[in-house]
Amino acid sequence: MRCNNTSECFEQISTYFDGKKTGYFLLVNTENYDAYQEILQRLEVDSCKRCVYVSQNCLPNGLPDVDAAVSIASGSGNYALIGLSQAQMLRSDSALTAKLDEVLSYPIGGYGIVLLDHCEQALKKFMNRDIRMKNRVVLIDGEVSPLPQIKFAKTEEECIGFKPISGIPELLAYLERLTDMQRQNRPAVTILSSFPVNSFRNAVYSVTACEGIYEALTTKYSDIAGATEKAYGTDVQWSWLASKMSGKSSFSALVCDEFGATVNLSAHLSDVWESDNKKMQWLLWLSLKSFGEANNHYLTLILENCDNVNSFEMHAYLDFADVDIAHPEFERYYTERKRLLEQLPENLPLIKKYCDKLGRHQKDEVFYLTDSSAQEKYNFVRCLSLYDFTPEEISQATRSMSKPLHLYMQDFVFDAANTKLPESDSSFRDDLTTYFRDYKLQKLTNRIFPEFLKRVNDYAQSPRSYNKLQPRSSIISHMDKKKMQCFFFDALGVEYLAFIMAKCKEYGLVSEVAIGRCESPSITIKNKEFLQYFADGDWRKIDDLDEIKHHSQVYDYQKCEYPLHLFEELDVIDEQLRMIQSMFVQGTLEKALIVADHGASRLAVRYGHELNSSIELEEPGEHSGRCCPAAEDPKLSFVAYEDGFAVLANYERFKGGRRANVEVHGGASLEEVVVPIITLTKRPDNIEICFVNPVIALKPRITPELALYSNIPLSKPRLLIDGDFYDGEFVADKKHARFEIPKIKRKGNYSADVYDGEKNMSVKLEFKAQKQTREVDLF
Structure with a gap:
């Protein structure tokens, strides 16, 4: 039977229930959801009829038990079976057809109708096959409603902006109550289920897996869609983000809540990476990837190169190695990379990998290295040792690589104010300025220039130039030592004066420098005479420099010939100057006097030659062979005789002397003998x-x-x-x-x-x- 509308349909339904029992179900089908609901509502309000819902008859695993529902509706009363077509359409078209064929011939004890949707094509086949079926089927004309799409989700986090349907029974109940307006507003319905979507691959409905949490996020949040890619995170990470986005209008709103703004995000790198919170690290990385960092060009470069947070550190460390030194932003990249890596935990394997990559740049490698790690410092001094550099290139390299090292390499000018000499010897000041400029250059580059060695040998001849300088004790004896604290730096040579003066300016210390000479031999036991001018509580000794030069296992020249110790020497001096400045600020110090007992020579260690003479040390460990106890003057051209010691003024050592492991003193080279006396006060x-x-x-x-x-x-x-x-x-x-x-x-x-x-x-x-x-x- 065919009806034009639901009114005609109910006339047929009433006729069925009021007439003689047929012993079979009456199947009522509509292709329109609104018509379906109109019929269902009228059946539900009819107290004479009992509605049986397939959605309420499911197996323990959640799948519908259609046979159980049919069995109930076939009893000796007035029944309406709801949801059979929806349940079978979840299975397949053939399952639907088979169940309809079965129900058409199913014997019942009373009256029962089966309310169906979208089954007209199958029912027509049965009606054409058996004319008796026309009395058991009612087809309602009307507009065909499109079927809804069904999507399966594994977790609720994948369902952004809406609440999913939980389980198959709830889905069946939803389909049993579906209207055209609901389907129009929600063409795809999402269900949470552990069933694999392939189990429903033959369904009449379009049943697919949910596109994923990322797709759900991009659908709801345009700023995520516009700035990210799915590969930027794992499903777990996107799910976590979805939970964080709850109640947020946009991704930028979340970023502002977490980091204060969508700009200057790199300021949070240190705190977030130190926390070792992997989720927050990913969120910060994703935020940087999405919103960028306009003021940090190197960070922009590495963000373009990395597609996941796990590779962020690798790109931060390594990408600069691929930047050509002629690149217009090379210096900016260098500075920004150094600042960026200071915010990340030190990663020794990546530092080594970075240094290995730099080998292809040959001598230009020095311009890529920083003082942020021991490996880079090693490669820096190694490269300076392997290749020839002009003083200008070295200045350029140290300026970017290490501020302390660059300050150390500046000239200290020996002038009339700090170096008292007879007027006839005033040219020696310029000699000292040039000498220590060249000395520091050779110490850093781990070499000895032939012309410099000739100069050392000339100075080693008697009369020796250092004798023109005032003795240290004479300078100190004439000082106003009232309220003065003496800081006795063991082995502090004048080579560090440019660095010390620069740091004094930085720390607001007024300095007055006097250049003197120590006593020969240049060993501590012979150079403590100045302590007589200070009470026991008015001086303190700083041994750290001397320890580095004599007892370090890290910088042993026999194991590593490069001057890696220079960085630590500068750190030691800076630490002491900071301490002195702090004492001035606290008011525990009014005047400080920095005094050295002697200097030390790196180049004498580098030279490594023994003196070709009959003099030989009886004690092999004595002062690394730079001085030797002697009953009388050996009258050798390079040897001074002082206080019962034969003292070498060139770069050789006496036979039998133990090789120095970092730097040496005891001799009479200028760097061993010339010493600074520095008075410090606090700038007003x-x-x-x-x-x-x-x-x-x-x-x-x-x-x-x-x-x-x-x-x-x-x-x-x-x-x-x-x-x-x-x-x-x-x-x-x-x-x-x-x-x-x-x-x-x-x-x-x-x-x-x-x-x-x-x-x-x-x-x-x-x-x-x-x-x-x-x-x-x-x-």
């Missing part, structure tokens, strides 16, 4: 020293002038410019001084160190020299 608070006008005009036949202002009185204002001192003349008061600077003849930018007498005020001022322009009257 709120000090203001500046040029009245930092621009000077260069005019023909007129000496350039600078005017200095200081808000504290200066007793003897002086400026050090390009190695030359200029004395100031007070103008009106003790706060203004005028300086004539005759050597400034070219335009350009200059800097001046401010002194008060011999005290370096730790103030560096910039000024500019420019040619005076002349106006021309064109009329």
Whole structure:
């Protein structure tokens, strides 16, 4: 029978229930969900009829027990069976057809209708096959409703923005109540089920697996869709993100909640990576990948190269090795990479891999290395040893690689203020400046220049140049030692003075340097005479430098010939200067005196030759062969005789002497004998020293002038410019001084160190020299 609408259908249903029992079900089918629901609702409100739902008759595993529902509805009462077609359509078209064929012939004891949807094609076949079936089937005309899609999800996290249906029974109940509006608003219905989706591959419905948590996230959140790819995370990570996104309007909202903003995200790298929270590490990486870091070009580069958080550290360490040294952003990449790696835990395997990759750059390798790891420091000094570099290249390499090392390599100028000499010997100051510039260059590059060795041998001849310098004890004896604390640095040579002066400026310490000579031989036992000027509680000894030079197993020259120890030497000095500065700040120190007993020579260790003479040490461990007890002067050209010791002034060692393992002293080379005496005080608070006008005009036949202002009185204002001192003349008061600077003849930018007498005020001022322009009257 065919009906045009549901009213006609109910007439047929009423006729069926009011008439004589047929012994069979009446099958009612509609292709429209609204019509289906209209019929169902009228059946449910009819108290004379009992509705049996397949969704309420399921096996323990959740699958529908259609036969049980049919059995109930075939009893001796008035029944309406709901959900048979939906349950069978989940299985297959053939299962639906077979069950319809079975139900059409199923004997029942009372009255029963089976409400179906989307079964017209199958029912027509039965009606055409057996004319008797026309009385058992009602087909309702109307618009055909599209079938819903069914998606299977394994976890609730995959269902972003909606609550999924839980299990097959709930799905059947949903399908039994489906309307056209529901299907239109939700064309795909998602079910949580442990059943594999392949179990329903033959279903009449379109049954597929949920596209995944990532797809669900991108569907709901456009900023995730626009900035990410599925490969950026695992299903577990995307599921965790989905749970974090609960209640958030966007991914950016979550990032702001977690990190404060979507900019400057790299500032959180240190805290997040130190926490070792893998989920938060992934979230921060994903945030960086999504929103970028516009101010960090190197981070932008590595983010482009890595597609998952697990490779982030690898790219952070290694990608710079692939950047050509001629790249316009090379220096920026270098700086940003160093800063970035300081925020990540040290990764020794990746550091080694990075250093291995740099080998292809040959001598340019030095420009890729930093002082952030022992491996890189080793490769840096090794590369300087293997290849030839100009002083300018070394300056460029140290400037980026290590600020302490770069400061160490600067010149310390031995001048009339810090190096007292007879006027006839004043040229020796320039000799010292040049000597220690070349000494440091050779120490760093692990070599000895032939011309420098000749100079050492010349200085080793009697009369020896160091004798021109004041004895250390003479300098200290004339000092005002009131409220002075002495810091006795064992083996602190003048080679470190450029570094010490730079650090004093950084820490706000006013310094006054005096250059003297120690006693020969240059060993500690012979060079403690200055302690007589200090009470026991007024001096302390710092042995760390000497320990590095003599007792280190890490830097043993026989095991590693490269000057890797230099980095630690600078760290030791810096640590002590910081401690002194802290004591000034705390008010426990008013004046500090840094004194060295002697210096030390790295190049004598590097040279490694024994003296060809009959003198031989009886005690092999004595001072590494640089000095030898002797009853009388051996009268050798390179040997000084002092206080019962024969002392070598060149780079050789006496036979029998134990090889030094890092650096050596005891001899009379300049680096062993010349010592610094440094007075430190705290720079006054709120000090203001500046040029009245930092621009000077260069005019023909007129000496350039600078005017200095200081808000504290200066007793003897002086400026050090390009190695030359200029004395100031007070103008009106003790706060203004005028300086004539005759050597400034070219335009350009200059800097001046401010002194008060011999005290370096730790103030560096910039000024500019420019040619005076002349106006021309064109009329």
